[in-house]
Amino acid sequence: MSILEFKGVTKDYRLGETTVQALRGVDLSVGKGEFIAVLGASGSGKTTLLNLAGAIDDPTSGEVSMNGRNISGLTDNEKAEIRNSAIGYIFQTFNLVPVLTSLENVMLSLQIRGGRTADIRNEASRRLDEVGLADFMLHRPDKLSGGQRQRVAIARALVTRPTLILADEPTANLDHQTAQSIIDLMKELNEKEGVTFLFSTHDQRLINEVKRVVRIDDGKIVQ
Numbered sequence: 057m058s059i060l061e062f063k064g065v066t067k068d069y070r071l072g073e074t075t076v077q078a079l080r081g082v083d084l085s086v087g088k089g090e091f092i093a094v095l096g097a098s099g100s101g102k103t104t105l106l107n108l109a110g111a112i113d114d115p116t117s118g119e120v121s122m123n124g125r126n127i128s129g130l131t132d133n134e135k136a137e138i139r140n141s142a143i144g145y146i147f148q149t150f151n152l153v154p155v156l157t158s159l160e161n162v163m164l165s166l167q168i169r170g171g172r173t174a175d176i177r178n179e180a181s182r183r184l185d186e187v188g189l190a191d192f193m194l195h196r197p198d199k200l201s202g203g204q205r206q207r208v209a210i211a212r213a214l215v216t217r218p219t220l221i222l223a224d225e226p227t228a229n230l231d232h233q234t235a236q237s238i239i240d241l242m243k244e245l246n247e248k249e250g251v252t253f254l255f256s257t258h259d260q261r262l263i264n265e266v267k268r269v270v271r272i273d274d275g276k277i278v279q
């Protein structure tokens with residue numbers, strides 16, 4: 057069953073008098089539980105594709121659907137609801153709040169939803185323990201290594217129990233050993249919890265581990 061589908065999707069950007077075609081008629085179906093990478097050179101359209109998948113942007117034409125629902129052209133509030141309920145994000149630069157502890161960073165997504173503080177704290181603690189950071193919950197990002205910060209980002213992405221995690225170059229800034237441990241962790245979560253992972257990457261270490269590779273070139277899927 058597809059949880060994410062692109063049908064004839066294009067995306068154009070205006071830069072002064074110039075129109076840049078970031079995506080050109082993309083058709084793509086992502087099934088539940090997939091571990092899939094979008095591979096392409098810088099400027100090929102990888103990040104644009106992820107932004108559309110995450111309801112961060114709208115296509116110029118075509119349709120993006122999640123769980124059978126067309127998310128193209130929804131209101132800002134409707135898109136925010138989808139992002140907070142069904143999608144988790146892992147960024148290359150981690151995007152942690154520097155003044156918050158690991159625990160507080162992970163709690164933040166659940167606090168936006170609302171609920172009992174004790175329940176939110178317990179769930180965030182459980183996720184941090186799951187990614188191997190039980191002893192670092194009260195550390196702020198500047199006291200963590202790059203790999204530890206990425207683990208916080210993974211815990212934050214998982215804490216809302218999303219059906220889809222979008223990861224933009226999640227291993228690009230990590231050394232080989234740390235990157236491999238992060239890849240192993242994501243594979244384990246994919247296999248254990250059935251969470252779908254869609255990566256944007258050119259990291260061969262990650263490409264070697266995914267179950268499917270989609271190659272994009274000049275805004276078109278070529279393989």
